[in-house]
Amino acid sequence: MSQERVDHLLTSHRHEMPGRLVELDVDECWELLRRTPVGRLAWNGAAGPTVVPVNYVATSDGIVVKTTAYSAAVRETDDSPITFQVDHIDPETRTGWSVLAHGRLDVDWSFGRVDAPEVDVWPAGPRPLRLQLEISTISGRRLTD
Numbered sequence: 491m492s493q494e495r496v497d498h499l500l501t502s503h504r505h506e507m508p509g510r511l512v513e514l515d516v517d518e519c520w521e522l523l524r525r526t527p528v529g530r531l532a533w534n535g536a537a538g539p540t541v542v543p544v545n546y547v548a549t550s551d552g553i554v555v556k557t558t559a560y561s562a563a564v565r566e567t568d569d570s571p572i573t574f575q576v577d578h579i580d581p582e583t584r585t586g587w588s589v590l591a592h593g594r595l596d597v598d599w600s601f602g603r604v605d606a607p608e609v610d611v612w613p614a615g616p617r618p619l620r621l622q623l624e625i626s627t628i629s630g631r632r633l634t635d
Contacts, residue, residue, distance in 0.1 A: 496572035502541070509584070517572055519589045522576060522630065523548040529576040531621075532553065535566040546574075547609050552593065556609045556617035560583045564619060586593040589630035596622045 514522070514537045521615045523529075532541040553574055557563055579586035598620040609617075612616060 493544055506585075510634045512632045512634055514587065514589065514632055515581040516628060519591075519630040520548065520589060522589050523553070523591070523628075524577075526576045526578070527546045530576065531563060531567075531595075531623075532573040533567050533570055540566070545609055549595055550616060550620055553591065554609060555621040555623070557621060558615070559619055561619075563621060564597055567595040567621070569571075572623060574625075577615055583635045585633050585635040587630060589628065591623070591625045591628045593623050593625040593627075596624070598619070598622055615635050 513558070528543055528547055529546050530541050531541065531544050534540070542563065544563075547554045555563070572593065574591045574593070575588065577586060577588035
């Protein structure tokens with residue numbers, strides 16, 4: 491996707507009425523996923539609903555997260571339904587957007603795959619396991635200014 495198209499997608503909402511919620515199309519949702527380094531992974535775990543912030547990479551067909559072998563995400567999500575959310579809010583202009591994806595998460599137990607996309611993980615320490623979210627539905631909304 492060209493930078494011109496990306497800029498258009500991200501600014502085309504400006505002609506809308508202020509304070510209006512506008513549905514994002516699938517392409518916009520994917521573009522916003524690709525441009526945002528942190529999202530939230532949510533699942534129904536042993537202690538009930540669980541939400542954790544994670545660094546990730548959006549691939550052509552899903553989301554990749556790297557984590558430790560002892561994380562709650564690994565223990566509780568393999569082949570489980572999950573939700574993934576990214577958003578951006580500007581309190582000064584009272585605008586923002588949110589993208590929500592639903593799918594299944596698979597733990598890739600093949601440590602250090604050569605073909606794995608590089609995830610820029612912010613917390614220190616090794617994160618050898620890949621979690622692959624296969625997205626079944628994706629939607630988003632923008633609050634216009």
